[in-house]
Amino acid sequence: MNNFSPNILKTYETCPKKFYYQHIEKISMPSSASAFEKGKKIHALANYFLRGVNISRIETALNDEEKILWNLLLDNSFYQKEYFKSEFTLSCKIEDYWIGGRIDAIVRDDNKYYILDYKTGSIPKNPEYDYQTMVYLLCLDLYLKNYDFLAFVYIDLKNKQNHVIEFNETLKQEYEKRIIKACSTITSDTIYNCHTQNCKYCEYSKLCNCEDLNEQYL
Template sequence: MEQSKEFHLSFSRIAIYEACPLRYKFIYIDKLPTAERSYFSFGNTIHKVLELFYHPEHNFVVLKKPPSEYLNELLEKNWISVGYKSKKEEEKAKEEARRILLKFYRENIFGFKPARFVEKNFSFNVGEFKVIGRIDRVDEDNNGFKIIDYKTNRILPRLFKEIDLLQPAIYYMAAKRALGIENVNSVSLFFVRFNEEITFDLKEEFLKKSEEKIVKTGEAILRGDFEPRPNGKCSTCEFRGICPVFKEK
């Protein structure tokens, strides 16, 4: 059971537990290594590039650099090679990243404003549980603030499950409780491949439900509820070989 003083929750921990409690146990309690995946490297690279591009003090305006060249420079410097099966696959992915950033540049450069914060860490409590995380970008917006989280999904989601909305809810709570931002005007997920921003209307009732979800998940983990929950991603789960659901078969 995970009971140490260091125990904390985050959106990704809750999402992993929600998908399969046993997988959560393998990762966070047994601390088994997870598979290196190229899509994590790709997503982390894009996040880093955009973090630096919107940096409040070191953006291209301050550095006096042409923005599109600067985006490419950032891509080269921050490219993460981990998880690609071959050099060819990696080069293809890098080319795709260049295309995405060029599209991003063309469609966003005219409204460019440096962020107020980038990659802002937070920590706050919900009941007895500590929730930690990091907000990608906080912009000033009409006497208030706008929270943006980048996504590099290949498919633009049109429907969101309750668990997907937990992330914006956590950011909203974090901005108010941990970062001292009172007037949060909006929380958006920005789908970089599509240059599309989806903004959520987080009603009080939903925020309350989100808090309950956090507490419920924390309690289940402390109780040691780690039943396997077979799901659509079992075929790519790195623990399939030791998972009782598949081992017995």
């Protein structure tokens, strides 16, 4: 593994066996696309808009629900800040491990920076310590080097609220510790045992002959 993305780290945490199928064996399984479609359209539109592309024709392709979400994003005070980057791929090295991923958007107020993540579904249960939060804040901290303020903002369009995580030195140390531990656990694993209760809803369940899975269907 030469780059640990938030998605890779999350998959392993959910189920090492699933990680094995996806990232070692490189087996991809069809998953329900409908849940992602709405989010994908809003993300694409948001990216074009921030980059100054004329989106008037694309906007007409949105359905009523998507239009409401899009207008909520346009009205969001963080989305209205000065554009810095959009759909920005960033990586950095923490000890022996490269981490990184693609950030929805970065905006700023002078020398204050905000990572934006638009959510059309729910935000993570523990946003402060979600891998996405930790990886992106650590990467942007190293990329910017000099700044007055840095925060991660989950824009929760469904519940019309923002969840803001302010980055600081204490969080940085904790994030580094957690990321190094997660990457080193993955790197040293050779067995990929499952430890999940969610097999029933897993797209790999047809491949998997895990004992937990069999017990659930007895």
